[in-house]
Amino acid sequence: MLVLSAGMEPHRIVPWQKAIQMFFLGKVEVLEEYDEILYRSPTLVIRMPAVVRLVRVVRGIKRAIKFSRINVFTRDRFMCQYCGTKKRMKELNYDHVIPRHLGGRTTWENIVSSCYPCNSRKKNRTPEMAGMALLSIPSKPKSLPLTTHLDFGPRVPDVWADYVLWMHPTSNEEAAVAE
Numbered sequence: 056m057l058v059l060s061a062g063m064e065p066h067r068i069v070p071w072q073k074a075i076q077m078f079f080l081g082k083v084e085v086l087e088e089y090d091e092i093l094y095r096s097p098t099l100v101i102r103m104p105a106v107v108r109l110v111r112v113v114r115g116i117k118r119a120i121k122f123s124r125i126n127v128f129t130r131d132r133f134m135c136q137y138c139g140t141k142k143r144m145k146e147l148n149y150d151h152v153i154p155r156h157l158g159g160r161t162t163w164e165n166i167v168s169s170c171y172p173c174n175s176r177k178k179n180r181t182p183e184m185a186g187m188a189l190l191s192i193p194s195k196p197k198s199l200p201l202t203t204h205l206d207f208g209p210r211v212p213d214v215w216a217d218y219v220l221w222m223h224p225t226s227n228e229e230a231a232v233a234e
Contacts, residue, residue, distance in 0.1 A: 057215050058083065059108040065219050066109065074104045083107035087214045105214040120196055122163055124149060130196045131168035137187050138173050146170060152193060154179045163195035 056074035060066040069077075075093070077083045087106035094101040120126060127149050134141045136150075150169040153159030156179060167189060169177070177185040211219055 056104050057106045057212075057218060059086070059106065059218060061109050061112045063108065063218070066113065071103050074107050075101070078104065078107065081110065083109055089214065105212065106218055120198070122161075126196075127163075127166055128168050130163075130193075131191070134168060134190075135170040135173050136167035136190050136193075137169055137177065137182070139190055140170060142170055148174055150174050150177065152189065153181055157181070164193055167191075167193050 056069050056071050058066045058069055058074070058077075071093075074083065074085075078085060085104045085107050087104070088102040089105050091103040092100060093103050125144070128144055128147055132141070133144065133147065135147065147168050147170060149166045150173075151159045151161065152165050152167060155161075159165050173187070177187055182189055
């Protein structure tokens with residue numbers, strides 16, 4: 056089951072049993088259900104929840120944002136910072152704005168997301184030397200969405216589509232056509 060934050064962002068994935076428990080404890084509200092019936096009585100029908108939303112805001116410990124490939128891509132909205140095209144994670148790499156051989160370091164302020172064609176075009180040069188402009192100046196983010204740790208697998212369930220497709224540029228229909 057997909058659990059959304061109170062702000063309607065994907066928060067985590069839990070087994071259906073946990074979603075039912077959270078519902079009866081008043082921690083979540085059910086937004087979407089599967090057709091499968093878990094329990095039926097003369098006065099009550101409980102369907103398997105598909106998407107639930109936390110009733111209260113999750114307040115966590117504020118921690119420094121770890122420098123990682125996925126966090127760089129998330130900061131840059133999975134978009135090449137040279138040509139501006141939105142890509143899937145496997146279609147991106149990160150690029151040193153100032154190449155390492157020119158003294159550039161692997162830091163938030165020197166790394167941007169780039170697609171493979173732009174990275175090949177830039178080579179081991181600065182953007183100015185390559186005649187390329189950056190769409191944004193890289194910096195350490197103050198926050199990132201909570202969803203970067205979720206792995207939805209190769210296909211997103213249809214009932215989740217309205218809640219997570221912004222994270223997956225291709226829809227299930229496009230994936231089915233590609234197969």
